[in-house]
Amino acid sequence: MKFxxxxxxxxxxxxxxxxxxxxxxxxxxxxARELENIFALLVLGSFIGLPAPPTFLAVELLPFxxxxxxxxxxxxxxxxxxxxxxxxxxxxxx
Amino acid sequence: MTTLIxxxxxxxxxxLYFLYGKKLERDxxxxxxxxxxxxxxxxxxxxxxxxxxxVLFGHHFSSIxxxxxxxxxxxxxxxxxxxxxxxxxxxxxxxxxxxxxxxLMASVRYDGRSIxxxxxxxxxxxxxxxxxxxxxxxxxxxxxxxxxxxGGMFVKTPAIxxxxxxxxxxxxxxxxxxxxxxxxxxxASVIGVIMLAVAIFLGVExxxxxxxxxxxxxxxxxxxxxxxxxxxxLLQPRDYQNSFLxxxxxxxxxxxxxxxxxxxxxxxFTSFSPILTGGKPTPFWPAIPLIIACGSLSGFHSLVxxxxxxxxxxxxxxxxxxxxxxxxxxxxxxxIVVVAIAGFGFTALQTAAAEKGIEFTLTASTWATQFxxxxxxLGLSQxxxxxxxxxxxxxxxxxxxxxxxxxxxxxxxxxxxxALTTLDTTNRLARYxxxxxxxxxxxxxxxxxxxxxxxxIASLIPAFIGIYLxxxxxxxxxxxxxxxxxxxxxSIALMTGACWVHSKLQxxxxxxxxxxxxxxxxxxxxxxxxxxxxxxxxxxxxxPVQGWTVMGISIVMxxxxxxxxxxxxxxxxxxxxxxx
Numbered sequence: 001m002k003f004x005x006x007x008x009x010x011x012x013x014x015x016x017x018x019x020x021x022x023x024x025x026x027x028x029x030x031x032a033r034e035l036e037n038i039f040a041l042l043v044l045g046s047f048i049g050l051p052a053p054p055t056f057l058a059v060e061l062l063p064f065x066x067x068x069x070x071x072x073x074x075x076x077x078x079x080x081x082x083x084x085x086x087x088x089x090x091x092x093x094x
Numbered sequence: 095m096t097t098l099i100x101x102x103x104x105x106x107x108x109x110l111y112f113l114y115g116k117k118l119e120r121d122x123x124x125x126x127x128x129x130x131x132x133x134x135x136x137x138x139x140x141x142x143x144x145x146x147x148x149v150l151f152g153h154h155f156s157s158i159x160x161x162x163x164x165x166x167x168x169x170x171x172x173x174x175x176x177x178x179x180x181x182x183x184x185x186x187x188x189x190x191x192x193x194x195x196x197x198l199m200a201s202v203r204y205d206g207r208s209i210x211x212x213x214x215x216x217x218x219x220x221x222x223x224x225x226x227x228x229x230x231x232x233x234x235x236x237x238x239x240x241x242x243x244x245g246g247m248f249v250k251t252p253a254i255x256x257x258x259x260x261x262x263x264x265x266x267x268x269x270x271x272x273x274x275x276x277x278x279x280x281x282a283s284v285i286g287v288i289m290l291a292v293a294i295f296l297g298v299e300x301x302x303x304x305x306x307x308x309x310x311x312x313x314x315x316x317x318x319x320x321x322x323x324x325x326x327x328l329l330q331p332r333d334y335q336n337s338f339l340x341x342x343x344x345x346x347x348x349x350x351x352x353x354x355x356x357x358x359x360x361x362x363f364t365s366f367s368p369i370l371t372g373g374k375p376t377p378f379w380p381a382i383p384l385i386i387a388c389g390s391l392s393g394f395h396s397l398v399x400x401x402x403x404x405x406x407x408x409x410x411x412x413x414x415x416x417x418x419x420x421x422x423x424x425x426x427x428x429x430i431v432v433v434a435i436a437g438f439g440f441t442a443l444q445t446a447a448a449e450k451g452i453e454f455t456l457t458a459s460t461w462a463t464q465f466x467x468x469x470x471x472l473g474l475s476q477x478x479x480x481x482x483x484x485x486x487x488x489x490x491x492x493x494x495x496x497x498x499x500x501x502x503x504x505x506x507x508x509x510x511x512x513a514l515t516t517l518d519t520t521n522r523l524a525r526y527x528x529x530x531x532x533x534x535x536x537x538x539x540x541x542x543x544x545x546x547x548x549x550x551i552a553s554l555i556p557a558f559i560g561i562y563l564x565x566x567x568x569x570x571x572x573x574x575x576x577x578x579x580x581x582x583x584x585s586i587a588l589m590t591g592a593c594w595v596h597s598k599l600q601x602x603x604x605x606x607x608x609x610x611x612x613x614x615x616x617x618x619x620x621x622x623x624x625x626x627x628x629x630x631x632x633x634x635x636x637x638p639v640q641g642w643t644v645m646g647i648s649i650v651m652x653x654x655x656x657x658x659x660x661x662x663x664x665x666x667x668x669x670x671x672x673x674x
């Protein structure tokens with residue numbers, strides 16, 4: 001690739017902009033995750049003993065829920081391991 | 095000299111990144127892009143999401159960058175500029191960056207799980223549980239140390255206080271523009287930067303003078319309120335706005351340091367044991383990690399690296415730049431601090447003494463005994479000394495077109511932003527720690543459990559104790575205790591990394607993790623014992639409640655420290671015997 005200071009500067013500014021957008025979006029994304037969790041619990045709650053009315057809905061949607069089930073599993077395992085994630089999310093440091 | 099040290103520092107970092115860092119990547123961790131990273135393997139669009147290398151670097155760096163790399167090296171000037179700088183460079187390359195990188199890569203290989211999880215898995219559950227206790231203590235001491243820093247800064251330069259208050263107003267407006275008005279993001283960003291500049295202008299024009307005690311009360315309520323309101327109202331727009339401050343401060347500092355062409359005024363070496371912590375002679379070894387703290391290495395980094403960064407790493411080969419390189423960038427920030435103070439700190443102190451009419455007796459031969467007491471007497475210690483030196487350094491170059499008063503406020507806001515963002519996130523973290531720590535009480539004493547985990551009670555405990563400690567103004571006691579908690583977390587994380595390299599990777603180069611882990615553990619343990627033995631008893635005599643609070647925390651930390659080493663030795667050496 002041809003080296004030029006202008007393209008390097010442009011690249012730097014684009015990456016800086018990307019980083020800012022990423023930081024701004026990260027915390028909002030957590031809110032989205034909570035909504036997804038609620039949705040998954042609502043639809044699949046009966047499987048873990050919650051009296052969720054729409055069981056028939058879960059069965060009907062099951063073939064399309066593969067990714068959600070996988071994510072729910074990972075998040076269930078991560079639920080007791082939030083300290084580091086909170087540190088990273090809040091950017092806490094000395 | 096200023097330029098030379100900056101260039102030497104840069105050369106050391108670049109060289110060792112490619113020599114030592116690459117060796118670490120290749121021979122110790124064996125990072126390979128053939129292993130699919132958790133960000134794509136477990137992609138969920140929220141936590142597990144591949145991020146571009148440069149973006150993730152920026153995100154990770156702004157998360158790990160704090161006020162300590164500025165304050166620690168400023169305090170270490172009591173030894174002269176060489177010892178502090180050597181610890182920054184040595185600690186960065188061989189301990190801090192290794193610690194960050196191993197935490198990141200261990201987490202990546204553990205599906206993005208935290209270093210706490212890895213520690214539980216490798217060294218025993220109690221090691222993992224201990225993270226909660228250490229982080230909780232650290233949060234209390236962070237509130238204490240950083241409130242004292244901010245309070246001292248706001249009293250010394252009321253313009254910084256005013257500018258920071260205006261910047262909070264600007265952040266609230268920015269939040270409304272982005273989330274309520276849904277303004278175009280770029281336009282909102284431009285408005286945010288303009289508002290930041292206006293805040294600095296208003297700060298300079300309309301300073302807010304108040305006493306140290308008043309600021310402590312204000313900070314106490316600020317910490318509680320900031321943690322209670324939704325993140326998108328203040329925290330998120332303020333963090334976004336602060337990232338501009340961080341980069342502006344770094345770039346301006348770097349340019350000024352390179353173009354200052356100035357000899358050093360501060361002596362290179364004064365004494366192995368100058369007057370520093372609690373007014374007592376403070377030996378370089380073992381006390382230095384407690385003084386420099388995050389400028390060289392930090393335990394929080396392992397949590398940040400394994401908390402969010404590992405879930406967003408696109409491929410393993412990106413890990414070196416992000417885990418190892420970001421720590422170097424923070425070390426480079428400390429190098430700029432050392433250069434600024436070494437080049438301009440003496441004149442700053444001399445000018446301050448002349449303004450206050452105090453006899454100035456600081457010379458190379460009296461530096462060890464008089465630097466810390468005199469700078470404190472002049473109100474020009476730690477952050478304040480850096481701010482003044484930084485402004486003078488900028489004024490000594492072609493950047494002097496920017497009025498010094500504005501540069502001073504910019505540097506002050508930079509430090510304040512670092513300190514306050516940490517302060518107002520402590521409560522959110524403390525609530526979580528308390529609820530996890532109190533879990534064993536749930537079955538036996540439900541009433542006490544409910545009381546402790548009440549969101550307001552869990553928030554009030556660290557804020558109250560922290561501000562109470564800061565109220566005493568005994569900064570040179572608070573700072574090393576904060577340093578001790580932080581470095582202890584680093585010590586456990588590094589031992590975890592060493593165990594991981596040894597038992598999971600079975601690397602024949604595992605000594606590059608094991609040796610620094612031992613060096614750090616021995617040094618921090620000796621430092622903590624020294625701290626409890628020498629400066630703390632004197633502090634207890636002058637302020638008993640504060641002194642005993644710090645002593646109590648230190649005793650628990652020391653006991654935990656010995657439990658960790660037992661777990662580490664059992665795990666590490668038993669496996670070694672078995673493998674033979």
